[in-house]
Structures are given as structure tokens and as C-alpha cells.
Amino acid sequence: MLKLNTKALVVAAAFLVGGGSSVFAQDNLVNSLQNNRSDSSKFGFKFTEIINLQNTSVKNQGSSGTCWSYSGNSFLESEMIRNGRETVEISQLFTARNVYVEKGKNYVRLHGGLSLGEGGQLHDVINMYQKYGAMPREAYTGLNYGTEGNKLAEMSAITDAILAAVVKNPNGKLTPNWLNAYTGAIDTYLGKVPETFSYKGKNYTPQSFAKEVVGLNADDYVEISSFKDHPYYSKFTLLIPDNWSFDQVYNVAMTDITDIIDHALKNGYTVGWATDVSEKGFSWKNGVAYVPEKPFERMSEVEKGNMFNGPKQEMTITEDLRQQAFDDYGTTDDHGMHIVGLAKDQNDKEYYIVKNSWGASNDYEGYLYVTKAFVQFKTTAFMLHKGGIPKEIKRKLGI
Structure with a gap:
């Protein structure tokens, strides 16, 4: 497994789920990663597992914004495990490639x-x-440019430049060739998608592999968030x-976030x-995330140094505070x-067990323990099978 050094982690983090083009977000992430002052949280925290659902091995996204x-x-x-199917590592870069193609189309349309x-x-x-559809990683690694792990900055610079040239419209009218040029550049770096491939002695297309091997119904999955500037238990466009x-x-009340996840x-x-x-209370190195009771800028140097040496009191999170922070x-x-499980510390406080994609290089070998206050405060969205939603909330949402 390729391991991220600090520089690679910062580059990767700057292009993650959101804020991929934000220098401000990158600066916050650098500060957060450098602020992990405790040598090891494992000496101060004693976690006991309550729930630990089956999941596949920890992966490393490398220097890419593909978290x-x-x-x-x-x-x-x-989900495959939950449905009793044999597990397979699904190609992350096949998914990403398709997103880049579709995003490019929208960029030009807009x-x-x-x-x-x-x-x-x-x-x-x-x-x-x-x-x-889907492909196994062994059939599409996305590594078509001589590296052992993802390193996509050069590809992104080139594809961004192609799209910038297209929208300048130098011919006065777009030709269909721009899409071939754009996807050609992506395929040069990630590899051309094969029409068929072999997996365990059988030939598949991406669509047949999704249907026969992965076997999940895309319509069964929903994404949920919580912001009070939109009506609760309705749908809205998340503007990020x-x-x-x-x-x-779907929009729910703030406390519904953790109620749904718990259920x-x-x-x-x-x-x-x-x-x-990007929060000071998030430490990848120590494998813990919480919301400090006192703002970081008001902490003494001793308090800053002890942020991850054991359980701490947290700020009380409200819907107003959550909305203001957004x-x-x-x-x-x-x-x-x-999120794959639930644990408690030595004071019986509950934390979610969270699987990351930065390799197994932290105190908990690729996992973190995250408090419910942090999840209520800092979640931008979450996704799950609709069967995991409590009946009353599902009724309110009309699911």
C-alpha cells in the first residue's frame, strides 16, 4: 500500500469533496494537519467498540482529489457485504473518469x-x-502514466486548459471534436475504458458487472443534509x-443527522x-475528531498541546451555530x-468509527473516532440506503 507523506496529503486534501479550487480551504487543511500536537491519542483514549460493520481494506487515494x-x-x-455478495474492490478511478467527462460537459454548457x-x-x-456501471480495480486501475499511485495534478491542469479553450469558442461555433479532445486527454492519463473485460474467468461489460457482480439498485440510495435556511423534510439543491x-x-433537522446514522x-x-x-479539532495523525469547548485561538499553548491526549468537553452545537458556520x-x-461503526471512550461517550482513504498511516491504521457533536456541526451531506432511515423520519421525507 502506497503511503502518503505530509506533502502528498496536503495536495490530496486540497482537492477533496468540496473546496477543490479554494486556496483558503487548502490553508485550513495545512494548519489542521500540522496542528496534531499529541504524540499519540492512543495513550489518552480507551475506545471500546459497540458496532463495527464489515468493510473492505483501507485504501490510499494518493495525490488526487478522489476521496x-x-x-x-x-x-x-x-453494501455488497450486507447483501451477502462476494466483495470486490470497485475501481475508484473508473468512477472518477466518468465524473470528469460529465463535469466537463456541464462546464461547457454553462x-x-x-x-x-x-x-x-x-x-x-x-x-x-x-x-x-462499475469495474473491478484490477481491470481499470487508472494508472496509465508511470506511477504506483494516483497523481492527477498534471492531468487536471491539461484538461482544465482544454475546457478553458473550448469555452472561449475561437471558431465562433463549437464543434463536436472538443469532447473527443477532452476525453482523449483523460484517457491518456487514466487509460481508455475497455468495452469488455475478464473477471474470474468471465467476460463483462461495466454495465453487466454492475448488475451481476455488484448487484445494487441505485434507486435505493439517498443523500441527506441539514440546513435551516430550507424547509425541513423537503429536498433542496446543496449549493457547494x-x-x-x-x-x-433531503433536508432534516440537525439532531436527525445522528439519529439516522445511529439507526x-x-x-x-x-x-x-x-x-x-479543516477544523483544529480534526486530527488525522491521532485519529480523533471533536469540537473543542474553547475556540482554538483562545487556548493556551498548553491546552493546544493537550488537545488529543484524552477525552475533552465539547462545545454545545445548535442549528444556528451549524448554519452560521456554513x-x-x-x-x-x-x-x-x-462511517462503519460506533464506539465509546472510557467515559462512555460515543464516537463514530470512520474509515478514511489516506492509507493506514495514522494511530488507528486508517480509521478515526469522531464525536457526534462534530458530525452534527460539520457534516455537509451523508448517503445511505433508505432502509437505514428510521420509519418516522422516512415518513416525513415521503420516502
Whole structure:
């Protein structure tokens, strides 16, 4: 497994679920990653598993903004397990390739009025699965340019330049050739998608592989968020830069976020999770995320140094606080991960067990423990099978 060094992690983080083109988001992430001052949280935290649902091995997205594809496909792999199917590593770069093609089309249709970059959303994984199918990673690694791991900055610079040239419309009228030029550049780096491929001695197309091997119904999955500037228990378009497809999400009350996730986990459903990781209370190194009771800028140097040496009191999170943080860019749409379980610390406080895609290089070998306050405060959206939603909430949503 390729391991990320700090520089690679910063580059990757800057292009994650949201804020892929934001220098501000990148600066926050750099500060967050460098602020992991405790040598190891494992000496101060004593976690006991309550629920730990089956999931596939931790992967490494390398120097790429494809966390949304890694977390979304990890989620699909757990859904395969839940349905009693044999697991397979689904090609993350096949999903990403299809998103880049579709995003390019929208960019041109909007005359350049769309965020580019490598970022995406969890719903992109479901949408591409439904439209294009799926492939095993062994049949499409996305490594067609001489590296052992993802490193997509050069490809992105070239494809962005192609699209910029297209929307300038130098001919006065677009020709259909621009799409061939654009997809050709993507395929040069990621590889041309084969019409058929062999898996375990049988030939498949991406669509037949999705149907026969993965075997999931895309219509069974929903994406949910919570913002009080929209009516609860209705749908709205989540206005974040990387929602390039303008998909709508269901809106619920803030406390419903954790109520739904708890219900899902207790009934065997994992959850795809999009969130802000630029927070001082998020430590990849230490494998813990929480909301400090005192703002970081008001902490003493001793308090800053002890942020991850054991359980701490947290700020009380309200809907007003959550909305304000989103509105003033305090909450940025940075990263996608996969919630796979529930644990408690030595004080019986509950944390979600979260699978990341930055390799197994932190204290918990690729996993983190995240408090419910952090999830309520910093979730931008989450995705799950509709069967994991409590009946009363499902009734309110009309699902």
C-alpha cells in the first residue's frame, strides 16, 4: 500500500469533496494537519467498540482529489457485504473518469460557469454507477502514466486548459471534436475504458458487472443534509462548489443527522459521509475528531498541546451555530469518508468509527473516532440506503 507523506496529503486534501479550487480551504487543511500536537491519542483514549460493520481494506487515494470516489465505492463494497455478495474492490478511478467527462460537459454548457478540479460528491458515485456501471480495480486501475499511485495534478491542469479553450469558442461555433479532445486527454492519463473485460474467468461489460457482480439498485440510495435556511423534510439543491450536477438532497433537522446514522448502524447499514476536515479539532495523525469547548485561538499553548491526549468537553452545537458556520465559510466541504461503526471512550461517550482513504498511516491504521457533536456541526451531506432511515423520519421525507 502506497503511503502518503505530509506533502502528498496536503495536495490530496486540497482537492477533496468540496473546496477543490479554494486556496483558503487548502490553508485550513495545512494548519489542521500540522496542528496534531499529541504524540499519540492512543495513550489518552480507551475506545471500546459497540458496532463495527464489515468493510473492505483501507485504501490510499494518493495525490488526487478522489476521496469522494474512494469513500463512495467503499460504501458500495460494504453494501455488497450486507447483501451477502462476494466483495470486490470497485475501481475508484473508473468512477472518477466518468465524473470528469460529465463535469466537463456541464462546464461547457454553462460557458465555464462551474467549479472544476478533482472534487466530487458522494451522489456522483451512485449516479455514475447507474449510468456507466462499475469495474473491478484490477481491470481499470487508472494508472496509465508511470506511477504506483494516483497523481492527477498534471492531468487536471491539461484538461482544465482544454475546457478553458473550448469555452472561449475561437471558431465562433463549437464543434463536436472538443469532447473527443477532452476525453482523449483523460484517457491518456487514466487509460481508455475497455468495452469488455475478464473477471474470474468471465467476460463483462461495466454495465453487466454492475448488475451481476455488484448487484445494487441505485434507486435505493439517498443523500441527506441539514440546513435551516430550507424547509425541513423537503429536498433542496446543496449549493457547494463540487455539486457540479446540481443534485438535490433531503433536508432534516440537525439532531436527525445522528439519529439516522445511529439507526442505520444498529440495523447493519454503513454511511457515506462528507464533511469539513479543516477544523483544529480534526486530527488525522491521532485519529480523533471533536469540537473543542474553547475556540482554538483562545487556548493556551498548553491546552493546544493537550488537545488529543484524552477525552475533552465539547462545545454545545445548535442549528444556528451549524448554519452560521456554513454561511460564513467556517464549514468547508473538504472530504468524504465512510462511517462503519460506533464506539465509546472510557467515559462512555460515543464516537463514530470512520474509515478514511489516506492509507493506514495514522494511530488507528486508517480509521478515526469522531464525536457526534462534530458530525452534527460539520457534516455537509451523508448517503445511505433508505432502509437505514428510521420509519418516522422516512415518513416525513415521503420516502
